[in-house]
Amino acid sequence: MEKLRRVVAMISVIFIVALIVTAFILGILGSRYFVAVTVLAIVVPVVLWVFMWFTHLISDDSGRETEKEQDTKTEEETDLKK
Numbered sequence: 249m250e251k252l253r254r255v256v257a258m259i260s261v262i263f264i265v266a267l268i269v270t271a272f273i274l275g276i277l278g279s280r281y282f283v284a285v286t287v288l289a290i291v292v293p294v295v296l297w298v299f300m301w302f303t304h305l306i307s308d309d310s311g312r313e314t315e316k317e318q319d320t321k322t323e324e325e326t327d328l329k330k
Contacts, residue, residue, distance in 0.1 A: 260296050267292060
């Protein structure tokens with residue numbers, strides 16, 4: 249699941265950067281599509297953030313620790329007591 253999240257995040261970043269570069273180029277060229285691409289460059293990150301926030305709210309693993317994390321904490325506490 250973590251790998252999927254990283255891949256989706258990387259694709260999102262590439263898409264947002266492409267929108268910003270496209271808006272910059274269209275602005276220099278004076279294209280009529282400049283405003284539309286600029287609006288997309290603002291709206292797309294907001295929509296992606298809302299989507300990630302919502303999926304975090306409904307996911308089951310948001311507040312739980314895995315067994316591996318619990319074992320690591322237990323080992324660290326044991327080492328500190330020594």
